[in-house]
Amino acid sequence: xxxxxxxxxxxxxxxxxxxxxxxxxxxxxxxxxxxxxxxxxxxxxxxxxxxxxxxxxxxxxxxxxxxxxxxxxxxxxxxxxxxxxxxxxxxxxxxxxxxxxxxxxxxxxxxxxxxxxxxxxxxxxxxxxxxxxxxxxxxxxxxxxxxxxxxxxxxxxxxxxxxxxxxxxxxxxxxxxxxxxxxxxxxxxxxxxxxxxxxxxxxxxxxxxxxxxxxxxxxxxxxxxxxxxxxxxxxxxxxxxxxxxxxxxxxxxxxxxxxxxxxxxxxxxxxxxxxxxxxxxxxxxxxxxxxxxxxxxxxxxxxxxxxxxxxxxxxxxxxxxxxxxx
Amino acid sequence: xxxxxxxxxxxxxxxxxxxxxxxxxxxxxxxxxxxxxxxxxxxxxxxxxxxxxxxxxxxxxxxxxxxxxxxxxxxxxxxxxxxxxxxxxxxxxxxxxxxxxxxxxxxxxxxxxxxxxxxxxxxxxxxxxxxxxxxxxxxxxxxxxxxxxxxxxxxxxxxxxxxxxxxxxxxxxxxxxxxxxxxxxxxxxxxxxxxxxxxxxxxxxxxxxxxxxxxxxxxxxxxxxxxxxxxxxxxxxxxxxxxxxxxxxxxxxxxxxxxxxxxxxxxxxxxxxxxxxxxxxxxxxxxxxxxxxxxxxxxxxxxxxxxxxxxxxxxxxxxxxxxxxxxxxxxxxxxxxxxxxxxxxxxxxxxxxxxxxxxxxxxxxxxxxxxxxxxxxxxxxxxxxxxxxxxxxxxxxxxxxxxxxxxxxxxxxxxxxxxxxxxxxxxxxxxxxxxxxxxxxxxxxxxxxxxxxxxxxxxxxxxxxxxxxxxxxxxxxxxxxxxxxxxxxxxxxxxxxxxxxxxxxxxxxx
Ligand SMILES: [Fe+2]
Ligand SMILES: [Fe+2]
Ligand SMILES: [Zn+2]
Numbered sequence: 102x103x104x105x106x107x108x109x110x111x112x113x114x115x116x117x118x119x120x121x122x123x124x125x126x127x128x129x130x131x132x133x134x135x136x137x138x139x140x141x142x143x144x145x146x147x148x149x150x151x152x153x154x155x156x157x158x159x160x161x162x163x164x165x166x167x168x169x170x171x172x173x174x175x176x177x178x179x180x181x182x183x184x185x186x187x188x189x190x191x192x193x194x195x196x197x198x199x200x201x202x203x204x205x206x207x208x209x210x211x212x213x214x215x216x217x218x219x220x221x222x223x224x225x226x227x228x229x230x231x232x233x234x235x236x237x238x239x240x241x242x243x244x245x246x247x248x249x250x251x252x253x254x255x256x257x258x259x260x261x262x263x264x265x266x267x268x269x270x271x272x273x274x275x276x277x278x279x280x281x282x283x284x285x286x287x288x289x290x291x292x293x294x295x296x297x298x299x300x301x302x303x304x305x306x307x308x309x310x311x312x313x314x315x316x317x318x319x320x321x322x323x324x325x326x327x328x329x330x331x332x333x334x335x336x337x338x339x340x341x342x343x344x345x346x347x348x349x350x351x352x353x354x355x356x357x358x359x360x361x362x363x364x365x366x367x368x369x370x371x372x373x374x375x376x377x378x379x380x381x382x383x384x385x386x387x388x389x390x391x392x393x394x395x396x397x398x399x400x401x402x403x404x405x406x407x408x409x410x411x412x413x414x415x416x417x418x419x420x421x422x423x424x425x426x427x
Numbered sequence: 428x429x430x431x432x433x434x435x436x437x438x439x440x441x442x443x444x445x446x447x448x449x450x451x452x453x454x455x456x457x458x459x460x461x462x463x464x465x466x467x468x469x470x471x472x473x474x475x476x477x478x479x480x481x482x483x484x485x486x487x488x489x490x491x492x493x494x495x496x497x498x499x500x501x502x503x504x505x506x507x508x509x510x511x512x513x514x515x516x517x518x519x520x521x522x523x524x525x526x527x528x529x530x531x532x533x534x535x536x537x538x539x540x541x542x543x544x545x546x547x548x549x550x551x552x553x554x555x556x557x558x559x560x561x562x563x564x565x566x567x568x569x570x571x572x573x574x575x576x577x578x579x580x581x582x583x584x585x586x587x588x589x590x591x592x593x594x595x596x597x598x599x600x601x602x603x604x605x606x607x608x609x610x611x612x613x614x615x616x617x618x619x620x621x622x623x624x625x626x627x628x629x630x631x632x633x634x635x636x637x638x639x640x641x642x643x644x645x646x647x648x649x650x651x652x653x654x655x656x657x658x659x660x661x662x663x664x665x666x667x668x669x670x671x672x673x674x675x676x677x678x679x680x681x682x683x684x685x686x687x688x689x690x691x692x693x694x695x696x697x698x699x700x701x702x703x704x705x706x707x708x709x710x711x712x713x714x715x716x717x718x719x720x721x722x723x724x725x726x727x728x729x730x731x732x733x734x735x736x737x738x739x740x741x742x743x744x745x746x747x748x749x750x751x752x753x754x755x756x757x758x759x760x761x762x763x764x765x766x767x768x769x770x771x772x773x774x775x776x777x778x779x780x781x782x783x784x785x786x787x788x789x790x791x792x793x794x795x796x797x798x799x800x801x802x803x804x805x806x807x808x809x810x811x812x813x814x815x816x817x818x819x820x821x822x823x824x825x826x827x828x829x830x831x832x833x834x835x836x837x838x839x840x841x842x843x844x845x846x847x848x849x850x851x852x853x854x855x856x857x858x859x860x861x862x863x864x865x866x867x868x869x870x871x872x873x874x875x876x877x878x879x880x881x882x883x884x885x886x887x888x889x890x891x892x893x894x895x896x897x898x899x900x901x902x903x904x905x906x907x908x909x910x911x912x913x914x915x916x917x918x919x920x921x922x923x924x925x926x927x928x929x930x931x932x933x934x935x936x937x
Pocket of ligand 2: 563
């Protein structure tokens with residue numbers, strides 16, 4: 102038997118906000134649409150920023166990339182704040198139980214000594230790289246155009262802070278909260294010749310002024326290589342070395358990268374498809390940063406995984422770029 | 428191996444502060460280029476005390492729980508036609524002002540904190556600002572979602588972001604935030620984190636949210652409760668910023684004092700709209716603007732500035748003027764909007780007899796003497812079918828951009844005018860505070876996008892005011908604007924309520 106609940110029906114006078122209707126037609130809109138489209142100011146700015154007097158507050162001229170409509174970018178995950186934090190809360194819940202299990206069973210003590218050392222030397226310094234990635238994505242959020250894009254930059258930026266914190270917690274689990282592994286990892290980041298070209302790369306990206314170039318250098322080129330080397334190949338190598346339990350501690354990074362790549366791919370694809378000028382500009386940036394990234398990561402990949410590792414990751418990057426039309 | 432216990436501070440430091448490093452391949456100034464030009468001296472960023480020690484995992488978890496509850500209520504609100512339960516359709520105009528005037532500031536706050544959250548070289552400050560940035564993004568989005576349902580049943584919400592960039596009175600809040608964001612990073616923090624979030628937030632946010640609670644607006648009040656813990660973080664950041672700047676170097680003190688003076692004044696001007704909302708737009712009143720001002724500024728602010736005296740910080744320069752204005756500001760602002768009710772995207776009206784009596788009681792020194800006679804006159808005209816609208820374009824204050832309508836405090840019958848001449852041009856101001864702000868940075872304020880000037884210059888679609896309003900502003904003429912009485916909002920509201928009482932009768936008969 103079905104119960105028919107009587108509700109008073111009142112006819113709405115419109116389905117959604119006018120700017121949403123102009124884009125998507127006169128029909129009910131999703132929460133994502135109402136939270137994302139045409140939200141940012143576009144005109145009649147009052148004062149030029151003292152810190153950038155050549156430009157307006159929201160100025161599309163802060164990148165060489167040009168778009169007819171900045172809201173052409175899509176986030177396939179359709180993240181607005183509410184859906185973003187709920188997705189991350191789920192992922193962190195799994196991660197938390199992984200970390201708790203790892204700690205409770207004292208799996209750290211079962212890691213072979215050489216593997217443990219490798220984790221400290223080859224994985225933990227990435228926490229600093231993630232801090233750079235945090236800043237580079239917040240950069241895109243601060244100076245980029247169009248909420249569809251800029252909100253995703255901020256989510257990515259906060260994700261990177263979260264990942265840096267998870268990496269640090271791996272260290273604390275290994276060293277029983279003494280912080281010694283983090284100190285060692287920082288020394289590697291600062292002084293170990295193995296890490297210096299990568300640190301130089303990160304500092305170089307931090308000094309760039311074109312936010313789309315920063316996105317290419319960080320999220321497209323560097324992240325593709327780093328996540329393939331350290332969270333796929335290194336994971337496999339550790340399993341081979343009897344340290345397969347590490348997988349529990351880096352599952353977040355793996356899942357996160359898989360998910361975020363969908364967004365990164367769609368951004369690059371949209372920008373490239375917009376115009377020849379965009380494609381040429383992006384191709385030039387990619388060529389430049391790729392060469393530097395491969396050079397910086399080569400020795401690290403060899404140490405962490407093996408001599409072929411960098412080529413395997415370069416292959417992954419090339420495929421990804423080809424798919425985006427580059 | 429038994430793990431050592433880490434206290435919260437140690438742990439947060441290892442998980443956040445320690446992620447930073449000293450750059451050696453690039454000059455720090457290339458990476459953080461904006462830290463020096465304001466003259467603020469930071470000798471040691473490591474002295475920064477983290478105002479809240481929240482790691483991302485905890486942030487995601489708490490915020491997701493809050494969002495889940497919030498959206499469950501939004502859903503229920505929409506399903507049950509919660510818009511029918513507000514006290515009176517006049518109330519809806521308060522949240523139209525909120526969505527068109529305040530929510531876009533949340534957006535600007537998001538962008539502004541992303542900017543400083545990238546540009547501060549101190550990792551503790553950077554991270555705290557990033558968290559505020561994403562919180563502010565939350566606020567604008569949840570506010571849009573809270574209003575989304577009202578937009579389906581009332582006029583005036585539909586083009587809020589288009590309007591915010593163009594409509595004359597919305598240039599008041601817009602220029603306020605443009606001013607803060609175009610300033611250097613430290614001034615931005617003193618303006619928004621301290622002056623706005625810490626000193627004045629109880630006079631902006633709380634009146635709207637309490638107004639919602641008193642007037643049956645479930646969607647807005649739920650948002651308000653949900654945002655409270657975010658705001659608590661933002662306030663602690665505001666206090667930390669001020670303490671940090673003042674403790675870092677004595678040379679910072681006069682700079683910070685000048686910013687406090689400026690942003691206090693700019694803030695009080697912005698609050699004029701809240702004052703009128705509290706006294707005129709809430710069918711069920713929370714407290715008068717004057718009472719709110721006394722509790723939240725005179726008492727709470729007084730205590731705060733007493734506390735800051737040990738750093739050499741004094742009460743904001745025009746506090747005495749602002750205190751005197753508490754008896755006038757809401758009445759004068761409502762008069763202005765009543766005058767220009769044809770040019771606004773929300774409705775205005777004259778208070779009824781009972782409401783006038785309430786105003787007389789709350790403002791014994793001023794309401795009957797200066798405002799009641801005028802309002803009664805307007806009400807009579809309306810009853811005679813000649814509702815008064817002012818057909819001229821007002822002159823705007825070059826700083827706060829409010830139409831010149833505030834009076835001298837020692838003579839409330841005299842409109843206050845101040846002027847400055849800069850490079851041969853004359854500029855007008857509503858007050859000494861606004862003139863001072865201009866005189867200190869004229870090269871900034873000559874850039875003001877003044878809506879009335881822009882209309883005269885033909886930048887808003889020509890000289891035909893009807894066209895400016897309907898085409899450039901996109902006000903739906905005859906729907907969004909004019910008096911509440913006779914509006915489609917009013918007609919719909921009445922229709923719903925007749926319907927409801929018919930149902931009620933049916934129930935009783937059954
Ligand atoms: Fe906010
Ligand atoms: Fe806030
Ligand atoms: Zn003014």
